[in-house]
Amino acid sequence: MASVRGRAVEVPAAGGEFRLVEREFPDPPSGHVRIRVQACGVCHSDSLTKEGLWPGLQYPRVPGHEVAGVLDAVASDVPLFKVGQRVGLGWHGGHCNYCEACRRGDFILCANGQVSGISFDGGYADYVIAPANALAFIPEELQDVDAAPLLCAGITTFNSLRNSGARPGDTVAILGIGGLGHLAVQYAAKSGYRTVAIARGEDKAPLAKQLGAHLYIDSTKQDPAAELQKLGGATVILSTVTNADALASAIGGLANGGKIIINGVPEKEWAVNAIPLILGRRSIVGWPSGTGMDSEDTLNFSALSGIKPMTETYPLEKAAEGYERMMSGKARFRVVLTTGA
Amino acid sequence: MASVRGRAVEVPAAGGEFRLVEREFPDPPSGHVRIRVQACGVCHSDSLTKEGLWPGLQYPRVPGHEVAGVLDAVASDVPLFKVGQRVGLGWHGGHCNYCEACRRGDFILCANGQVSGISFDGGYADYVIAPANALAFIPEELQDVDAAPLLCAGITTFNSLRNSGARPGDTVAILGIGGLGHLAVQYAAKSGYRTVAIARGEDKAPLAKQLGAHLYIDSTKQDPAAELQKLGGATVILSTVTNADALASAIGGLANGGKIIINGVPEKEWAVNAIPLILGRRSIVGWPSGTGMDSEDTLNFSALSGIKPMTETYPLEKAAEGYERMMSGKARFRVVLTTGA
Amino acid sequence: MASVRGRAVEVPAAGGEFRLVEREFPDPPSGHVRIRVQACGVCHSDSLTKEGLWPGLQYPRVPGHEVAGVLDAVASDVPLFKVGQRVGLGWHGGHCNYCEACRRGDFILCANGQVSGISFDGGYADYVIAPANALAFIPEELQDVDAAPLLCAGITTFNSLRNSGARPGDTVAILGIGGLGHLAVQYAAKSGYRTVAIARGEDKAPLAKQLGAHLYIDSTKQDPAAELQKLGGATVILSTVTNADALASAIGGLANGGKIIINGVPEKEWAVNAIPLILGRRSIVGWPSGTGMDSEDTLNFSALSGIKPMTETYPLEKAAEGYERMMSGKARFRVVLTTGA
Amino acid sequence: MASVRGRAVEVPAAGGEFRLVEREFPDPPSGHVRIRVQACGVCHSDSLTKEGLWPGLQYPRVPGHEVAGVLDAVASDVPLFKVGQRVGLGWHGGHCNYCEACRRGDFILCANGQVSGISFDGGYADYVIAPANALAFIPEELQDVDAAPLLCAGITTFNSLRNSGARPGDTVAILGIGGLGHLAVQYAAKSGYRTVAIARGEDKAPLAKQLGAHLYIDSTKQDPAAELQKLGGATVILSTVTNADALASAIGGLANGGKIIINGVPEKEWAVNAIPLILGRRSIVGWPSGTGMDSEDTLNFSALSGIKPMTETYPLEKAAEGYERMMSGKARFRVVLTTGA
Ligand SMILES: [Zn+2]
Ligand SMILES: [Zn+2]
Ligand SMILES: [Zn+2]
Ligand SMILES: [Zn+2]
Ligand SMILES: [Zn+2]
Ligand SMILES: [Zn+2]
Ligand SMILES: [Zn+2]
Ligand SMILES: [Zn+2]
Structure with a gap:
């Protein structure tokens, strides 16, 4: 050497x-x-x-x-x-x-x-x-x-998802289609989850489908929490966004016993309401690559x-x-x- | 009949x-x-x-x-x-x-x-x-x-603890010694957890010990998060209080991979900082009796x-x-x- | 009515x-x-x-x-x-x-x-x-x-697999390609597992691949346990066969911490050697549809x-x-x- | 130095x-x-x-x-x-x-x-x-x-028990009161399990109780499997014996979803009947200190x-x-x- x-x-x-x-x-x-x-x-x-x-x-x-x-x-x-x-x-x-x-x-x-x-x-x-x-x-x-x-972008999302407790067929939502999200959607789909991609704008819908998402929610036109609840709620929401408000409002889309996993660091703190967590046995989880x-x-x-x-x-x-x-x-x-x- | x-x-x-x-x-x-x-x-x-x-x-x-x-x-x-x-x-x-x-x-x-x-x-x-x-x-x-x-007070705390994933010998903190907390301390101690009771005032220390707590933190004189970290951090914090600020500040006492379980409904929303959750793979969990x-x-x-x-x-x-x-x-x-x- | x-x-x-x-x-x-x-x-x-x-x-x-x-x-x-x-x-x-x-x-x-x-x-x-x-x-x-x-054939295998603890990317072997096995291979592959099909005869190899198996082991020519160990061992082996000897010998293909899940009822009892279970923290698990x-x-x-x-x-x-x-x-x-x- | x-x-x-x-x-x-x-x-x-x-x-x-x-x-x-x-x-x-x-x-x-x-x-x-x-x-x-x-004797039994998935109040049986067993009984009792000690001879009953066992089964006079089933079955049986027949027959005492954990190396192989495993979703698990x-x-x-x-x-x-x-x-x-x- x-x-x-x-x-x-x-x-x-x-x-x-x-x-x-x-x-x-x-x-x-x-x-x-x-x-x-x-x-x-x-x-x-x-x-x-x-x-x-x-x-x-x-x-x-x-x-x-x-x-x-x-x-x-x-x-x-x-x-x-x-x-x-x-x-x-x-x-x-x-x-x-x-x-x-x-x-x-x-x-x-x-x-x-x-x-x-x-x-x-x-x-x-x-x-x-x-x-x-x-x-x-x-x-x-x-x-x-x-x-x-x-x-980095891959391991963080893949490792979050495979350790999330979600099982094949469970509904998993990916919040954000960017550097992390476009990988997370692929990982979720290939892991057999019923994959819901959530992003801003209708123009991302074709990409989401191409990446394997079964469903797409345009958060500029629809309320992600409400749409997820129509699907029965998400077992896991993986948040890849930095928008704290988007993250906070998505929590309402969790199924009973569901968890939101935070990959993207929100740009600010956000207010948590404990009641839906308690009544639905839901959780907020951080994950470090x-x-x-x-x-x-x-x-x-x-x-x-x-x-x-x-x-x-x-x-x-x-x-x-x-x-x-x-x-x-x-x-x-x-x-x-x-x-x- | x-x-x-x-x-x-x-x-x-x-x-x-x-x-x-x-x-x-x-x-x-x-x-x-x-x-x-x-x-x-x-x-x-x-x-x-x-x-x-x-x-x-x-x-x-x-x-x-x-x-x-x-x-x-x-x-x-x-x-x-x-x-x-x-x-x-x-x-x-x-x-x-x-x-x-x-x-x-x-x-x-x-x-x-x-x-x-x-x-x-x-x-x-x-x-x-x-x-x-x-x-x-x-x-x-x-x-x-x-x-x-x-x-009600018993099942809520016992069921939270036994499903928390804490194992015998792990550090479990009970936040609040009241109707729920005085039972939670007993359940934690009898489950083999290293039990830390946290409440307001030195006068509750003898009671906490009598209920089985191994350690007591007087939150009027000590910072519970800092004290818990001196002990290595809590695997589980069970919050029985309604004081949202007390709950929010206790999160800093979680060990790596630790979780705070919310039994008591906080009187208001509280602000969550995602960074300690992400860096320490920590979580905030609701539990419904x-x-x-x-x-x-x-x-x-x-x-x-x-x-x-x-x-x-x-x-x-x-x-x-x-x-x-x-x-x-x-x-x-x-x-x-x-x-x- | x-x-x-x-x-x-x-x-x-x-x-x-x-x-x-x-x-x-x-x-x-x-x-x-x-x-x-x-x-x-x-x-x-x-x-x-x-x-x-x-x-x-x-x-x-x-x-x-x-x-x-x-x-x-x-x-x-x-x-x-x-x-x-x-x-x-x-x-x-x-x-x-x-x-x-x-x-x-x-x-x-x-x-x-x-x-x-x-x-x-x-x-x-x-x-x-x-x-x-x-x-x-x-x-x-x-x-x-x-x-x-x-x-029956579907739920038994799917439910075993999704509750097995295997994560996407883990190696999962399906023992037998018959009524249960040909479904299990599909479920495993679509769940993102690295799927190994094990059956008797080279003629089943093309079918196994078509069903989604990443690898095929012909148990008439190869020792499944040895072949699995070459792959790093199986996190999960799902046994759909009734041949007790085939089941017993496959256990040697488990990875550290692996488990064999029994779906098919073996036609007789089989002898268990505890040492590989203990040394590798392995387990034998029954599963009822x-x-x-x-x-x-x-x-x-x-x-x-x-x-x-x-x-x-x-x-x-x-x-x-x-x-x-x-x-x-x-x-x-x-x-x-x-x-x- | x-x-x-x-x-x-x-x-x-x-x-x-x-x-x-x-x-x-x-x-x-x-x-x-x-x-x-x-x-x-x-x-x-x-x-x-x-x-x-x-x-x-x-x-x-x-x-x-x-x-x-x-x-x-x-x-x-x-x-x-x-x-x-x-x-x-x-x-x-x-x-x-x-x-x-x-x-x-x-x-x-x-x-x-x-x-x-x-x-x-x-x-x-x-x-x-x-x-x-x-x-x-x-x-x-x-x-x-x-x-x-x-x-060695302590860690093996404690580590098996704390990772067994048994929760406080669950029935845990310790098979054998010897070097490992007399510690396992103590660990089980102090972990809040409903602890059943199983050994040969009525003379060990007082010791078992003193070590914390809630119940004692004399396997020379009673059938451990039957006695455990009267109690609702054991969530966990921890086997510390080397007698393969004693181990094999104890499996019948498992509750639905129960597991037998093997600590002691049996002196020979033993025959497993898959049907009670399948019908009751039971498992046999090895554990290595x-x-x-x-x-x-x-x-x-x-x-x-x-x-x-x-x-x-x-x-x-x-x-x-x-x-x-x-x-x-x-x-x-x-x-x-x-x-x-
Ligand atoms: Zn990075
Ligand atoms: Zn109902
Ligand atoms: Zn009440
Ligand atoms: Zn280090
Ligand atoms: Zn059938
Ligand atoms: Zn090494
Ligand atoms: Zn030793
Ligand atoms: Zn019934």
């Missing part, structure tokens, strides 16, 4: 502009690997790094937590991985193995958990050095640009079921442009940077 | 005064029984009847949904019950058997479910006529005045474990006085009316 | 020959309905009636517990159903509402549960009189001949997902022939009797 | 006699600790080491997987533990962090999992060198001789609830005598070796 040179797109300081730089990427230390990046998804959460919204961020910092690539170097104490294998790295950037959550095997809640592109330099680069315990193998069937967005193994399950399920993200690609050197496109909300639906490797 | 005469304490109209009357109690119709009431607990929810806060209430109406008594008459199409058996009747006042919830066996969420003392005349009386599918057998070991409050069989489980567990409510008794004819005592918040902790039967 | 005349194919005595008779079908008593049968599946369990293998069977008896038809008469105390609605009746032939299982809402385990075609006359007839609490609505999308086999509501869920999921049984139809008057075909094991895969109604 | 000298009781070869030797205990390597042993329980499974029944055993080998002691040295890359802390080491002797089970956080099923006293030298010694990821902290309230047996964190939960629950093993102590140099006592079946109920440290 030896250090390698490559490009990186770093944020020099909180709120600063992206800057393309050349860097040395040293050999991975104990428990780590070095990944030759092929593709890296751009996520709204990259703004945490860009704008300095995460406590304790140190700059310069390279964002990027949807990394697909090939192992370039592996520390000698990492038995599982070999140079040349295709791996993915998501939001979960490694865990400590010693905190209580880790000792319980609940790595995603590690008290010392790292976040890719926040705790260490991420995937807007030719190389990433990352903890081995954060990785997922990428199955052959998936291309890098398709795998990348699944490592998943581990490397969860990512691997997500990738494998996507390959098995033919699920892909819809993407727009930008070369690494146009990372700033790709990021702007993503933040503008106009991307359909995920932006992916490619290194050309 | 034949109709019988007896006393009843009825509410003549929404907001009216209690009125002691003599009534004829006819033979129970198909699927029903007539109970000779021995004891009936007074619950805060009786104010729904007293003040007309439940939609569609018809007057005069006799409140009372914590009824312990003896079967006095049983319809011929009810195979399970026999005259002379001791039975209890709680909040759940019978289900329809034909709605979707009933067809799924989830009777407490019956779309046509009745509520004792609201949908039909309840236990502030010498007799109650009730659907047989709402009843619980009372075990020998329990006296009527002890059984009565368990049929239980069925006749759940009541029976509650009574049996109480008998097995030696759990009793703390009560103040009033004769039926002093129901108004007992009700005032309960509503004043001064009762320690449940008021029970006795018929002298 | 009034009684109606129609045909029935009855078994005159244990081990006797089928006999086509004309009968009077009276008005349904309290809690019951009369169904105009359109189609009735023939199931191996019909031999219980034919051969008198069920304790307490009274003759003559009409077999048939996969009944699809139209409501012809409804007792006045049955609020849910209306004459003219399409309904299905399966193995579960009604429950008592008063035993402990019923009071817990667990109707399929009713201590007084009836079985269609065993406890009362079943669907080898123009009409069936059945308890209303056993029925399922049939969705428009399903034809009668397709719905019928789903009411489901309720009317479970049937309804099965039918709805089948309609949603485009799942159909493969059937051979016989007119009612050729019931004996159809039964022989079924018992011969040559049917591909379910035999359905039609009344021509 | 530096190596230390101390005694060890080693088995020189499969089937050989115990031999007290003096040894050098080197500094712990990466990821390991050295424990100054205070007490070590003797377990029937120590015969695996003594008699060479575990595949691949290398000799000489020091048995002992119920180790309570004080940290004597800690590798520099182990952040959690400090010299001087009291820790316990059980059957689980560390996991690899990289196999699929480990990546899922399910350490007890690690494909490369080690077993204390089998994979490496165990607690029949003054010192043990062990992987840090196998350890549990011992709470102050527990003495070493009490903590030791909880690290637990991780270091599970041990810690066990110790904490024991301290919280006042649960202790009944023990007979022997000084380390009399290990052979203590082992014989244990294997004779006459010990009441666990033998513990003490080092005098």
Whole structure:
């Protein structure tokens, strides 16, 4: 092994502009690997790094937590991985193995958990050095640009749904058809749920159906809660939106015993009325993406079921442009940077 | 069988005064029984009847949904019950058997479910006529005045806890030591949970310990969320209070993966911040008492474990006085009316 | 309402020959309905009636517990159903509402549960009189001949799978491709499981793939346990076979924490070795079909997902022939009797 | 740090006699600790080491997987533990962090999992060198001789019960009152289960009651299955016996939906009849002790609830005598070796 040179797109300081730089990427230390990046998804959460919204961020910092690539170097104490294998790295950037959550095997809640592109330099680069315990193998069937967005937008929704307790045939509503939602609809449909997509505008109806939704609710013309109740209520509503009011009003669409799972962070707090929760034994549940193994399950399920993200690609050197496109909300639906490797 | 005469304490109209009357109690119709009431607990929810806060209430109406008594008459199409058996009747006042919830066996969420003392005349009386599918057998070991409050305050907390997913040794906090809370603390302790009682004032500490709490937090001097986090966080917080702010702030005391279960109806809506829910995979859950069989489980567990409510008794004819005592918040902790039967 | 005349194919005595008779079908008593049968599946369990293998069977008896038809008469105390609605009746032939299982809402385990075609006359007839609490609505999308086999072979496998705890992407193996298995493979695939079909002979491989299986194991050439372990082990194995040795040896294919669910009754006892159960936290689980509501869920999921049984139809008057075909094991895969109604 | 000298009781070869030797205990390597042993329980499974029944055993080998002691040295890359802390080491002797089970956080099923006293030298010694990821902290309230047996006999039964799905008030039967059973009865009772102890002979009845059992069945005079059914059936039967026939016949005592959990390894295979499993939705489940964190939960629950093993102590140099006592079946109920440290 030896250090390698490559490009990186770093944020020099909180709120600063992206800057393309050349860097040395040293050999991975104990428990780590070095990944030759092929593709890296751009996520709204990259703004945490860009704008300095995460406590304790140190700059310069390279964002990027949807990394697909090939192992370039592996520390000698990492038995599982070999140079040349295709791996993915998501939001979960490694865990400590010693905190209580880790000792319980609940790595995603590690008290010392790292976040890719926040705790260490991420995937807007030719190389990433990352903890081995954060990785997922990428199955052959998936291309890098398709795998990348699944490592954050994909895993978060898939992992929420598969652990939701919903059973095949149960009614599952996906609130929002965007970066997360357009994947969630596919996951829900391929999991055998009676899938209801909810979004703004009639123009999204054909897409929703194409993604596998059995039903579509246009929230600009219909009251989602009322429409869901006409269907018997939703066993699960997966909220991918940031609109707190939309989330709050959707709760009225839950079936008896139903739960709303929050993936998208609402832009503000919202008021909860306990009575429908109590009378209908309903719940409000938060869900925090998943581990490397969860990512691997997500990738494998996507390959098995033919699920892909819809993407727009930008070369690494146009990372700033790709990021702007993503933040503008106009991307359909995920932006992916490619290194050309 | 034949109709019988007896006393009843009825509410003549929404907001009216209690009125002691003599009534004829006819033979129970198909699927029903007539109970000779021995004891009936007074619950805060009786104010729904007293003040007309439940939609569609018809007057005069006799409140009372914590009824312990003896079967006095049983319809011929009810195979399970026999005259002379001791039975209890709680909040759940019978289900329809034909709605979707009933067809799924989830009777407490019956779309046509009745509520004792609201949908039909309840236990502030010498007799109650009730659907047989709402009843619980009372075990020998329990006296009527002890059984009565368990049929609402008891079942609600016990059923919430036993279905919470908490395991023996897990930390369970009970928010509030009142009518519900003083039972919840006992149930939690006898279920092997590491039980934390949270209430206002240092003077409740000895009682909490006596009820079985391993730890006590005085919320007037300590921040419950911070104190719970020092203990590792609560797997379950059972909220029995009506103070929405107390409930909202307690959520910060949840462990990773923890849930707050709402038993007491908060007096207002409260603002939820999604971030701690998402980051810690936490949830907010409503819980609606239980069925006749759940009541029976509650009574049996109480008998097995030696759990009793703390009560103040009033004769039926002093129901108004007992009700005032309960509503004043001064009762320690449940008021029970006795018929002298 | 009034009684109606129609045909029935009855078994005159244990081990006797089928006999086509004309009968009077009276008005349904309290809690019951009369169904105009359109189609009735023939199931191996019909031999219980034919051969008198069920304790307490009274003759003559009409077999048939996969009944699809139209409501012809409804007792006045049955609020849910209306004459003219399409309904299905399966193995579960009604429950008592008063035993402990019923009071817990667990109707399929009713201590007084009836079985269609065993406890009362079943669907080898123009009409069936059945308890209303056993029925399922049939969705428009399903034809009668397709719905019928789903009411036993379908519900048993679907209900086992959806309650198995398997999640989308998990490996689920179906042991046997016959009447139950060819449906189970479809249910597993449409539920998003990585579906492995196991059967005897290479010739079933194309069918297995066509039904949705991702992988096929020919148990005459390969060791299913070893092949499953190469795939990482099965989270769930659903056994639809009667061959006890096949079942016993398949257990070795379970993943850590996996379970084998038994649908088909093995023809004999088999020897269990506890060590692989203990070391791998594995389990052996029995599963008993489901309720009317479970049937309804099965039918709805089948309609949603485009799942159909493969059937051979016989007119009612050729019931004996159809039964022989079924018992011969040559049917591909379910035999359905039609009344021509 | 530096190596230390101390005694060890080693088995020189499969089937050989115990031999007290003096040894050098080197500094712990990466990821390991050295424990100054205070007490070590003797377990029937120590015969695996003594008699060479575990595949691949290398000799000489020091048995002992119920180790309570004080940290004597800690590798520099182990952040959690400090010299001087009291820790316990059980059957689980560390996991690899990289196999699929480990990546899922399910350490007890690690494909490369080690077993204390089998994979490496165990607690029949003054010192043990062990992987840090196998350890549990011992709470102050527990003495070493009490903590030791909880690290195998305790954790196995407690972990089985708390993950069994049984809820407070449910009927839980403990089959066998021996080393495991006398702890299981205590755990069951303190978890709020209606606890039924089953053993051979009327003379064990007073002990069973003293340990907290609500009911006792003498299997020499009564049929356990029939007696359990009189009580409504057991939600859970925890089998701690090695008598396969006793286990097999107890299955008949399961309630609807009940499960038998196997802790004790039966001395032979037993024949399973699938019909009662299917008709009653019952299951047979294996359970493999637990991780270091599970041990810690066990110790904490024991301290919280006042649960202790009944023990007979022997000084380390009399290990052979203590082992014989244990294997004779006459010990009441666990033998513990003490080092005098
Ligand atoms: Zn950690
Ligand atoms: Zn992201
Ligand atoms: Zn209902
Ligand atoms: Zn109440
Ligand atoms: Zn029943
Ligand atoms: Zn059948
Ligand atoms: Zn491992
Ligand atoms: Zn042991």
